[in-house]
Amino acid sequence: xxIAAIFLTLAVLFFVGAYLYAPFxxxxxxxxxxxxxxLSALLAERERVLSSLQELDFDYKLGKIPEDxxxxxxxxxxxxxxxxxxxxDALTIDETDLRRNxxxxxxxxxxxxxxxxxxxxSQRRASRKKNYDGFCPRCGKxxxxxxxxxxxxxxxxx
Numbered sequence: 001x002x003i004a005a006i007f008l009t010l011a012v013l014f015f016v017g018a019y020l021y022a023p024f025x026x027x028x029x030x031x032x033x034x035x036x037x038x039l040s041a042l043l044a045e046r047e048r049v050l051s052s053l054q055e056l057d058f059d060y061k062l063g064k065i066p067e068d069x070x071x072x073x074x075x076x077x078x079x080x081x082x083x084x085x086x087x088x089d090a091l092t093i094d095e096t097d098l099r100r101n102x103x104x105x106x107x108x109x110x111x112x113x114x115x116x117x118x119x120x121x122s123q124r125r126a127s128r129k130k131n132y133d134g135f136c137p138r139c140g141k142x143x144x145x146x147x148x149x150x151x152x153x154x155x156x157x158x
Contacts, residue, residue, distance in 0.1 A: 035091060042088050049081045 056077065060070045112120075133145035139153040149156055 039088065039091050042084055042091070046081065046084045046088070049077055049084060053077050053081070 053074070056065065056070070056073055059065050065073070132142045133147075134143060135141065136143050136150040136153060136155055136157070138155040139150060141150060141152040143150055143157060147157055
């Protein structure tokens with residue numbers, strides 16, 4: 001066997017191995033925490049309850065559900081939905097508390113002083129105002145001087 005063929009085969013095998021290993025190196029296999037898993041389950045349950053409510057209302061309008069059963073079933077679904085939202089709020093409040101505590105521990109300081117930052121913002125606003133030539137007569141969105149058509153609604157401009 002020719003030495004070039006051996007090197008070519010090894011190079012192809014190396015690139016295939018690197019390609020297959022890339023997702024693991026990037027961290028796509030991150031572990032999901034128990035809180036994230038519970039929040040995902042609660043979101044799925046909320047969607048299920050919402051679709052059940054929509055189906056119940058639709059079936060009631062079609063006359064498939066008796067008038068005596070409808071309020072009981074609707075109240076039960078609304079109660080389930082409220083319980084799910086309370087649990088979701090409790091989880092998200094805990095996460096925001098953790099973020100606040102972490103932010104208090106390590107405040108991020110800006111490298112640019114406030115006065116310079118304000119100056120840069122005012123310069124950016126001034127340069128953007130120069131580009132605008134008015135507003136679209138149909139939708140009222142700002143249009144740029146060189147535009148022949150409105151980017152929002154498509155109306156031809158003069």
